[in-house]
Amino acid sequence: MANAEIQALIDLMARLPGLGPRSARRAVLHLIKKRAAVMRPLAQALMQVADGARECLVCGNIGTTDICDICRSDKRATGEICVVEHVADLWAMERSGVFRGRYHVLGGTLSALDAVGPDELRIPRLETRITEEGASEVILALGATVDGQTTAHYIADRLSGHEGLSVTTLAQGVPVGGELDYLDDGTIGAALRARRSF
Numbered sequence: 001m002a003n004a005e006i007q008a009l010i011d012l013m014a015r016l017p018g019l020g021p022r023s024a025r026r027a028v029l030h031l032i033k034k035r036a037a038v039m040r041p042l043a044q045a046l047m048q049v050a051d052g053a054r055e056c057l058v059c060g061n062i063g064t065t066d067i068c069d070i071c072r073s074d075k076r077a078t079g080e081i082c083v084v085e086h087v088a089d090l091w092a093m094e095r096s097g098v099f100r101g102r103y104h105v106l107g108g109t110l111s112a113l114d115a116v117g118p119d120e121l122r123i124p125r126l127e128t129r130i131t132e133e134g135a136s137e138v139i140l141a142l143g144a145t146v147d148g149q150t151t152a153h154y155i156a157d158r159l160s161g162h163e164g165l166s167v168t169t170l171a172q173g174v175p176v177g178g179e180l181d182y183l184d185d186g187t188i189g190a191a192l193r194a195r196r197s198f
Contacts, residue, residue: 006032058129060105060122062087070094070103077101079136081129083155085109085143089180093141096188101139104129109147110154123155130162137166140198143179156198169198 006028013024031039055061056068063069070076080101084090090103106121118124130138140155142148156167171194180188 059090059103060087060107061090061103075100078133080139081126081133081135081137082139082141083126084141084180085148085151086181089141089143092180092183092188093192096185096192098189098192099139102133106151109142109145109151111147118154118158121151123158126155127158130159130165136164137168139192139195140167140169141180141192142169144175145177145179152198167198168195171196
C-alpha cells in the first residue's frame, strides 16, 4: 500500500478523464520510477500552465496570452467563424488542418435542466464578433447530440437577421450522438469540406 502522499497523488490522477484508480496507480508508479526524466519536468510544466493558462478574450481558446495565436494570426481567414462547444473541439478541428478561419468557443450547449442559457454560452459575444469582423459565414460545428442540435438551431435563428451571413453546419462523417473530440482527422476534414446550409 502507498503512503498518504503517494495515495493522494493516485487519487488526484484518478480524477483525470480516461484514468481510473488502477490506471492512475500505474501512472504514478511510472512517474516515481522516472522521477528525473518525467516527474519533475511534468510538475514544472503543470505549475507553469496553472499560473499562466487563460481564456482568449476573443474566441475562448485556452493559451498563455490574452489573445490566442489563432486570433492573432494574419494568415487566418477573417470571414469565417467556426462555432464549437468546447476547447477540445477547437483543438480537434485544428488537428485536421483543414479549416483556416477563426473559431468561437461557446463553452457548452443550451440546457434548460442545467439552467444554461445564451448568456452563459458566449452567444451574444458571437453576434458582436460577426459585426466587428464582418463575417460572411458561421460554421456550426456542434456535436450531433440533442443539446448540440438544439443549440445550433437557436444560434441559426438568432443569426438569421444578419444580412449577407451564411450559416452552415458540418455534414457527413459526424455520427449522430458523436462529439468532435473523439473523431479522427479524416472524418473531421470530410465533414468540414461537405458542410451545407443550416
